[in-house]
Amino acid sequence: MMTVTPSHTANHHNKPRPPPTASTGIIGWLRKNLFSSLSNTILTLVAIYVLSLAIPAIVDWTFLSSQVSGETRFACKVDGACWAWVDQRFGQFLFGFYPEGERWRVVVAFILLFPALIPWLADGVPGQRYLRWFSVIYPVIATILLAGGMGLQEVPTHKFGGFMLNLIVGLSGIVLSLPIGILLALGRQSKLPLIRWLSVGFIEAVRGVPLITLLFVSNILLPIFLPPDVTLDSVVRVIIMVTAFASAYMAEVIRGGLQAIPSGQHEAALAMGLNYWKSMRLIVLPQALRISIPGIVNTFIGLFKDTTLVIVIGLFDILGIANAMVSNPDWLGLSTETYVFVAVFFFAVCFSMSRYSIWLERRLGTKRQ
Amino acid sequence: MNGKSARKTILTALRNFWFDRRGRGILLQLLILLSVALIIALITSNTIANLQRAGLTSGFGFLDDQAFFDINQRLIDYTSQSSFGRALIVGLLNTLLVSSLGILTATVIGFAAGILRLSSNWLVSRLVTAYVEITRNVPLLLQIILWWAILTGLPKVRDSISVLGAFFLNNRGLRAPSPDFESLFIWVSVVGLIGIIITVVIARWSRRRQLRSGETFPVASFGLLLIFVIPGLTYYMLGQPIDWDIPERTRFNFRGGFNITPELLALWIALATYTGAFISEIVRAGILSVSAGQSEAALSLGLRKNQTMRLIIIPQALRLIIPPLTSQYLNLTKNSSLAIAIGYQDLVSIGGTILNQSGQALEVVAIWMAVYLALSLVTSACMNWYNDRIALVER
Numbered sequence: 001m002m003t004v005t006p007s008h009t010a011n012h013h014n015k016p017r018p019p020p021t022a023s024t025g026i027i028g029w030l031r032k033n034l035f036s037s038l039s040n041t042i043l044t045l046v047a048i049y050v051l052s053l054a055i056p057a058i059v060d061w062t063f064l065s066s067q068v069s070g071e072t073r074f075a076c077k078v079d080g081a082c083w084a085w086v087d088q089r090f091g092q093f094l095f096g097f098y099p100e101g102e103r104w105r106v107v108v109a110f111i112l113l114f115p116a117l118i119p120w121l122a123d124g125v126p127g128q129r130y131l132r133w134f135s136v137i138y139p140v141i142a143t144i145l146l147a148g149g150m151g152l153q154e155v156p157t158h159k160f161g162g163f164m165l166n167l168i169v170g171l172s173g174i175v176l177s178l179p180i181g182i183l184l185a186l187g188r189q190s191k192l193p194l195i196r197w198l199s200v201g202f203i204e205a206v207r208g209v210p211l212i213t214l215l216f217v218s219n220i221l222l223p224i225f226l227p228p229d230v231t232l233d234s235v236v237r238v239i240i241m242v243t244a245f246a247s248a249y250m251a252e253v254i255r256g257g258l259q260a261i262p263s264g265q266h267e268a269a270l271a272m273g274l275n276y277w278k279s280m281r282l283i284v285l286p287q288a289l290r291i292s293i294p295g296i297v298n299t300f301i302g303l304f305k306d307t308t309l310v311i312v313i314g315l316f317d318i319l320g321i322a323n324a325m326v327s328n329p330d331w332l333g334l335s336t337e338t339y340v341f342v343a344v345f346f347f348a349v350c351f352s353m354s355r356y357s358i359w360l361e362r363r364l365g366t367k368r369q
Numbered sequence: 370m371n372g373k374s375a376r377k378t379i380l381t382a383l384r385n386f387w388f389d390r391r392g393r394g395i396l397l398q399l400l401i402l403l404s405v406a407l408i409i410a411l412i413t414s415n416t417i418a419n420l421q422r423a424g425l426t427s428g429f430g431f432l433d434d435q436a437f438f439d440i441n442q443r444l445i446d447y448t449s450q451s452s453f454g455r456a457l458i459v460g461l462l463n464t465l466l467v468s469s470l471g472i473l474t475a476t477v478i479g480f481a482a483g484i485l486r487l488s489s490n491w492l493v494s495r496l497v498t499a500y501v502e503i504t505r506n507v508p509l510l511l512q513i514i515l516w517w518a519i520l521t522g523l524p525k526v527r528d529s530i531s532v533l534g535a536f537f538l539n540n541r542g543l544r545a546p547s548p549d550f551e552s553l554f555i556w557v558s559v560v561g562l563i564g565i566i567i568t569v570v571i572a573r574w575s576r577r578r579q580l581r582s583g584e585t586f587p588v589a590s591f592g593l594l595l596i597f598v599i600p601g602l603t604y605y606m607l608g609q610p611i612d613w614d615i616p617e618r619t620r621f622n623f624r625g626g627f628n629i630t631p632e633l634l635a636l637w638i639a640l641a642t643y644t645g646a647f648i649s650e651i652v653r654a655g656i657l658s659v660s661a662g663q664s665e666a667a668l669s670l671g672l673r674k675n676q677t678m679r680l681i682i683i684p685q686a687l688r689l690i691i692p693p694l695t696s697q698y699l700n701l702t703k704n705s706s707l708a709i710a711i712g713y714q715d716l717v718s719i720g721g722t723i724l725n726q727s728g729q730a731l732e733v734v735a736i737w738m739a740v741y742l743a744l745s746l747v748t749s750a751c752m753n754w755y756n757d758r759i760a761l762v763e764r
Contacts, residue, residue: 033491040490047492194398198405208742210703212717213734220730224419225412305508312709319511326518335518343507343515350506 072330081337085325092321093342096161102153106164109145112138113171121356139175157235161316163345168235169317170304173242177303178296180243181250182289186280188255199251206248211306214241219313238310246303253299257292258284291364297357301350308346318342416731423728431727432457438722440714442630453723460719461740467636467715468702468744474641475701476694479648484678486653497649504646510707512643517635517711526622535615537623542634546615547627553610560603564595632713636705644701651693655686687759695752699745706741716740 022028034044065080069087076082095103116135119128146168148154160168187199206214218241222232232240261284269279289296311320322338325331331338386392420427432454439449444462447455486497504512521540524530529539537544568591575586604610616626659682667677706717717737724733 033489036489040488043488043490043493047490047496051496192394192398194402198401205738205742208745209738210706210717210741212706212709213737213741216717216721216724216737217734220724221734224416224730227415228419228422301506305506308508308510309707311510319508319514323514333522335522336515339511339515339518343511346508346511347503347506351502354502354506 073332073334082334083337085331085334085338086341089321089325092162092325093318093345094162095164096316096321097159098155098161098164099153099159102155105145105152109142110164110167112141139172157233160235162321163318165235165310165315165317166304166307169238169242169307169310170300172239173246173303173307174296174300176239176243177246177250180247181254182285184247184251185254185258188251189258203248203251206245207252211242211245211309212312214245215309215313217241234313234315238313238315242303242307245306246299249299249302250296253292253295254288256295257288257290260291261287294357294361294364297353297360301353301357304350304353305346318345420731425728427729427731429732431729431732434727436723437726440719442633442714453727456719456723457716457736460714460716463708463713463719464702464705464715464717467633467640467705467708467713470637471640471644471701471705472698474637475644475648475697478641478645479697480652482645482649483652483656486649487656500642501646501649504642505650509639509643509704510710513636513639513707514710516639517631520631520635523631529618529623535613537616537618540631541628542631543629544616544623544626545629546613547625549612549614551610551612553607554604556607557600557604557610561596561600564592564599568592568595630713632708632711635711636708636713640701640704643704644697647697647700648694651690651697652686655688655690656682658689659685684759688756691752691756691759695749695756698748698752702744702748703741 018024019028022031035041061080063080065078066083067076067078067080068083070076070082070084073082073084076084091100091103095106098106115131116138119125119131119135125131144150144152146155146160147157184199184203187195188203190196190199215238218237219234222237222240226232265287266279266284269283270276274282308317308319310317311323316324319342322342326333326335326338386396433452435449436451436453436456437449438456440447440456440459442463443459444466445455445459447459482497482501486494486501488494488497520542523538523540526539526541529537529544531537535546568588571586571591572588575588579585614625616623663681663685664677667681668674672680705715708715709718709721712718720733720737724730727733
């Protein structure tokens, strides 16, 4: 009898050999991602060179040779950044000229904003239905908290300022422009020619001009258009114009969503005996709005950045406060520090919103499949 | 008896009218027309009353009045004795100047960043991502002001930063050499123009031949030769007929050359980098939308990597890129109005000055809106024409 020795059979050879060391681990990663070809190697080396110049300089300016304490800029005796003003002016950057004793009201309004917003931004929040009712009354609560009344000391809106003003204008603009934008988007698709023309005319006229001219309109033309005895608060005027501006953009975003819904949905709703408004409210809009949410968030990011434009008509948002501080003799010449500081605020808010929008898009994408 | 039946017919007719969708549509539109007319009438009467109280006459007659203010950034002759109308034209030209500079630069930055972000090089794609995210998420107005603060914070004229001994950066902007064309230069332009015409003819011929026989012709290298190399040789043969006026440092300022103000420079850099970041996202999305099979097929047919990009990917991606690119160009033009924050005298800024001096708010705002709407329409028309040319022709 012969015994078959398995040494030379397939079994032995089939064991996979490990990949060559040059294609695994750190070396493999480096070769694949940084030095895969001559041009890639050159790009990598150039990038490393630029970074080696930039990063130490930035770190040095921001942290290592910076100073964080002092009464005025003359106390700063360093080459790097002078952050001494942050300690003194931080409140102004957040609240503008809002009375210091009353600033807790702004903080409370800001904290209450989260339970009002979150049920609309994500699903499966505990108590979602009650929270949605809360967000309906939130604008009233916030207005009372910010402007006063009901036993709270009244604060005139010209004291509003800083980052708080950006948030107020941005949030009111987006919340008010959503319903108007929906109506305009429906109007643009309407079968009634007059409604369609009016909607198209409004949308295109507003989208065709810069926001800055609309703000001028709010400042100069609104008082001319209104009866002489009616005066509008400057913040209210800005909110009106920002809302008009945002609704035109919102209308286009929602129109995109409406066009993505197959017309069979609307036809089926009509066949079931629903009228136009019911079919829109119950069938078409819920689907259309759902897929427009990423676009709506992007519109909001744009609008939020545009709230800095209020400085042109003399309001002191966070950028206005920064401008005022830069021209203050005590802190003259600290422009880079100040503007970088403001930029960090906007970056934090806008970047997280854009991440949220990407997350949402991905989730909607998986849901539809 | 007769009256009763007549009333009944009218009621039925009204009922039918109400329950008929067309009838209701007409009614609704009439109501809306009425309310719009009412609002317009209200606004008009208020405006007339308010203007009368302020003692203003409406109309565009004020455009001929003397302006009395100076404009230091101008492309055409203007003095403080010129009219408001001419001041507005100077402003419009400044808007067009910074917009076209911005659009050109933003397109280059955007395409480069969009392609580099998809690069297989990890470090480079991360760096470009950082650039895109930072510029996109910070307000443009803030970026304009920051650039302006940096540029006006540069050393004084005395300690200008010199680049290659011909460009000087200081707190008054960038001073660059200006070309002084001699009469012989006309021949260089003639040669260049002929080169362009021949290239266009060759390109058309080669396209037709390729469609017919599949043979290709190196149009790009030929064009390069005809448009750049031959005029360049002519330039040297004629003894370099451009006299560069290189700025010279005097005690307080520079002599010669021309100056780009820090306002224009700041606005240009900020608009180009900001819009460039948005364009790079559009380009990236366009390239990613071309299915991977296309590039795999091209590579397996033996095309090189850059050929695949140039001949297969980009032409297909452009179809998706052009429409949003148009709206970015429009945004850039509109955003150039933020110039007012740093004192670059564009249409809005000069209009604002005129508005303050003459009080003609309605007219100035009307001019702004008309000009920006016209610019939007012209840009869209151009881009739509280009879009139609490259659009997919389906059989």
